[in-house]
Amino acid sequence: MAALLIVIQIFTGLLLKFHYVPSPEGAYNSIHNIDESLLFGRLARNIHHWSAILLLWITFLHMLRVLFTGAYRKPRHATWIFGMILLILVILSNFTGYLLPWDQLSYWAVTVVTSLLQYIPVIGGYLKDSLLGGQEVGSATLSNFFNLHTGVIPLAIIILMGYHFWRIRRAGGVIVPESEKENPMVDTHPNLVYREFVVAVALIAFLLVISVLFDAPIRERANPSFSPNPAKAPWYFMGLQELLLHFHPFFVIVVFPLTLIIGSIWLPYIKMNDSNAGIWFLSDKGKKAGIFAATAGFFFSVLFLLLSEFLPDSEKVLPSVPALITTGLIPFILLIGTKYLFLRFLQVRLSLNRSEFIQTILIILVTSYTVLSIIGILFRGKGMNLIWPWQI
């Protein structure tokens, strides 16, 4: 599905490119022209928009499938690591595409996200200025994003996808549980080919229905001197924007992502003491632990957000201590420490093996990011204050 969606993105993207004008003066009108005056223009744009969102979801779900079935272990370690790069590229293609309509939504979302780059020590300022082509989002930024979006990133995705597929074949195909290894083999054609064909037709039909029923949004033309309140990041970065309200930016932009990246690269090399490759949950206690981890992820995150919202500001309570410690290290230890201790407790209590323990870490992380994103998207209003969704 992910591969097919990428082909659809390239095809519809190339069509859009015939009429899209990558300049601040021309971009917004060209989108209106595509929507209003071109035969099937609106449909092509809608497909490009919805398929981009679907691609992000499917790539993410594919990554979860790989994680849950332990398919990241050797000999699939390189498939896993290059898969992570593919995921980053899919996020980047979504993000660079986001700016292209040049409306208020896209302009300010990109301003919010790129301004975070400056918190990366040493290279942050340089990185931000290079990406923006100046101090703020402007014509050079649009041109950079357009070239990345329609050239560099798709090319990198195509090359890495080829490598990804080659590695899968080299590892002997997809992972199969030990118990099924003795099953008789069947021919690829028609067994696999027909199934893939049906999935492809169903996916295309679904995408067409969604694209006919729901239009890709377009707001007023971008106005650099008027910032909407609240100015929100694209939905997939809202969890990060929500975290920023509670943590020092250095932790949100550097410590959290770096921990995740190092953890992901390290994962295939962790010694496992089980043989549950290819199986979603090894045992009933593994499933039980998964449910506990999801519940804990939900409650710990909500509790942490409420405490951080309603307790006095730690910077004001301890003015002499650097903010990096009061709003960075202390909440980091509190949040990560409590979750980790809880999972260790689960591990001992349910005598989970290492791969089940890793599954609980994964579940708690995914639930926590989901809670953060939902709160950021639905429960934040003017000045990023907490509100009820119907008050937006």
Ligand code: HEM
């Ligand atoms: C993985 C592949 C891709 C993803 C995820 C992606 C994603 C996006 C997104 C999210 C937008 C903003 C759409 C909107 O809401 O209006 C966009 C716009 C655009 N994309 Fe892509 N894109 C991809 C590949 C391509 C390719 C290969 C091209 C061309 C060669 C392309 C050309 C365009 C153009 C011209 C626009 C501006 C028109 C518009 O906003 O509708 N895209 N893309």
Ligand code: HEM
């Ligand atoms: C553009 C995005 C991607 C495409 C098109 C893609 C495509 C595929 C396909 C077709 C397979 C074989 C069938 C299957 O397992 O469903 C596969 C397997 C695999 N993918 Fe991806 N993938 C993408 C992203 C990722 C990501 C983000 C990861 C992990 C971070 C990943 C890691 C793997 C691994 C480890 C396998 C081997 C699984 C096994 O042997 O069971 N891929 N990929």
